[in-house]
Amino acid sequence: MNHHHGLECQDLLNNISxxxxxxxxxxxxxxxxxxxxxxxxxxxxxxxxxxTIQLYQEDGESETFPLDARHRLFTALDLDEDLDLSD
Ligand SMILES: [Zn+2]
Structure with a gap:
């Protein structure tokens, strides 16, 4: 796998939101x-x-995934907390 050919994991995580x-x-x-x-x-x-987002949306409570829930999910997944979570 050529690491210079595509995205690195960090690039993906930076854009995941x-x-x-x-x-x-x-x-x-x-x-x-x-x-x-x-x-x-x-x-x-x-x-x-x-x-997880689908479950939230099927709940019918809100159309958008709550930011604090997203933050907790990222934390639970042990992702970098410096991710840009703003919309
Ligand atoms: Zn990766």
Missing amino acids: AYIDGELDDELCGKIEAHIESCPNCKVVINTLKR
């Missing part, structure tokens, strides 16, 4: 999806986030 929210452009989304396919760790992180 925007990716989940669908705010990234197609090119970056493609790079993230390519990284996920080759990186089991990031795949688990993304899948866990998506599933």
Whole structure:
């Protein structure tokens, strides 16, 4: 695996919030999806986030995933707390 060819895990984690929210452009989304396919760790992180957000949305309480819940999830997943969580 050539680490200079695509995203590093840290690049993915830095953009994960925007990716989940669908705010990234197609090119970056493609790079993230390519990284996920080759990186089991990031795949688990993304899948866990998506599933958790789906549960929140199916709850019907709110359309958006609460920031503090997102923060707790990131903490639970042992991700870097310096992630940009602002919308
Ligand atoms: Zn990764």
